[in-house]
Amino acid sequence: MTEPFTIRIFVPDGDPEGVRIVDRLNWTGKGLVIPRDRWNAVKSRSEFERAGVYILVGYGDDDQPIIYIGQADGVRGRIDTHAEQKEFWNFVLVFVSSNNDLNRGHITWLEWALIKQADAANRAVVQNGQRPNEPALGEGDKADTNAFLKQMLQIMPLVGVHAFEKARAILPAKTVQEVAALGGSQTDKDTIIVPANEEGFRRVFLGENCWHSIRISGGMLPRIKWIAGYQTLPVAAITHIAEVERIEPYGDTGKFRLVFKAPATSLAKPIPFADAKPGAMQGPRYTSRDKLLKARVLKDLVG
Template identity: 55%
Template sequence: MPKPYTIRLFILDGNPNSLKIIDKMNWTGIGLEVSRDSWSKHKNRKEFDQAGIYILFGYAEDSDLPVVYIGQGDGIRTRIDSHDKNKDFWDKVLVFISSNNGLNRAHITWLEWSLIKKAQEINRCKLDNNATPNEPILTESEKADTQEFLNEILSILPLVEIRVFEKAQKMHVSNDEQSKNKNIRDTIIVPAQEDGFKEVFLKQNSWYAIRLSAGKLKDIKYIAAYQTAPVSAITHYAEVESIEPYGDGGKYKINFKGSARKIGPIVFGNAKKGTLQGPRYTTFEKLQKAKELNNL
């Protein structure tokens, strides 16, 4: 069962975007979050001489999901120095070490293996690791202690805005009790280019990565696809089954109850240029009656 806990953040130089030192009561570990642009300033700290585990975190231009690299080392400084020269995507690094030098090579390799395995299972990030290490052999007591160290790391990560190791919680949508207020905009219209429309909207019965305000989540019951030029029309819609977080940046994935159905087409018509460069909302009643975008 989850239990309450307290985490302390020490902002060494008064800038929360530079260096955070993280600890918990009765934990033998220490966490450090360092931004990439301040790495050269803080890298000579003694903590980076020790054995530990680290997580590089950032975004790449070709991915809606955050990009993560998980590594370990007997001395972390040289590893991160190398990544500073050779990896472009990351903008911060999370480092976890033992406060009493209690982690050895087997422990940190097990932590690396476990975090990579968890990230692969959860699938909320793009892993930059080229290979997955084999699970190292630990004694029963060592494995229990290292698992507890891992649990402490996982309890800290969401509080420094890294949620890629948490299973996304789906919000299931029900249409059994339709709102009596027909003015509620219960349908989201999303622009879709040809490849994404065919491979995701039609084949995967889903759509992502959509930035939604929390206040709209409870209202969305349907999704419609506006195919961009040369089609330039809304051609399909689907009933929404569930909505879940996608990645780690406030975006969502919408899952359909079944295959998308044809509608319209509802043509662009005389709508203003740029009308559907991003998601838009309407009512399902209007969607069923519309002939062109201005009707929505």
């Protein structure tokens, strides 16, 4: 059973979106979260003279996190270089020892372990070009460094970094009883309609049997059993539907990935945009599968 814990976050400049310093009782480490535009103002802090590991964090066009993991005997110079040469990152998360106990062997092992953990979680694009072998550490050093790593991994989600934890799937309700327990009936909305351009629809919706980077209102998450694809111009119609197997967080910005139970199937007859209001499919819409299968035009579903 996971034990409860308390962390402390100090905000030195009074801006909760600015620099944050994180520590916890009985831990020899310290975490620092620094927005890129604040780096030059704070890089003279003594913590950046120490040996440590750092994670550069940014986001791609579809909100998927992009990270780079590094280590150095003094992290200041390395982050300075990344500020000049790497464009993708928005902030950096740095971990150092509060008592200078980390040495080159420790931080090299931590870098290896973080890359391995991020690859296994598969929630971010890891920009590190190489995948090193596990560095050699003595039995005692390895145990201590692994304990330091566990403390780091507990802190990261609390400062908005989820790239090192496997996504926890949300399973849709499957029975009338389960839907009723959520406060609805079997005729309630259980289908999300998502807009997609032709290239994305064929590559992801049909090719990868999923759809991602979707915002879903919280109350709908466990209700969604089906996903329907609306192809934008030149098709301008709902053409396919798929049963949802699970819903996973996508990135760190409150979006989701829907994974299909089986490949999407074509509707017997596409549901055209027709005379729906302009902008009616600029974002996801909710309906029921029964209503969707009976619809003749989009306005029958979205008004």
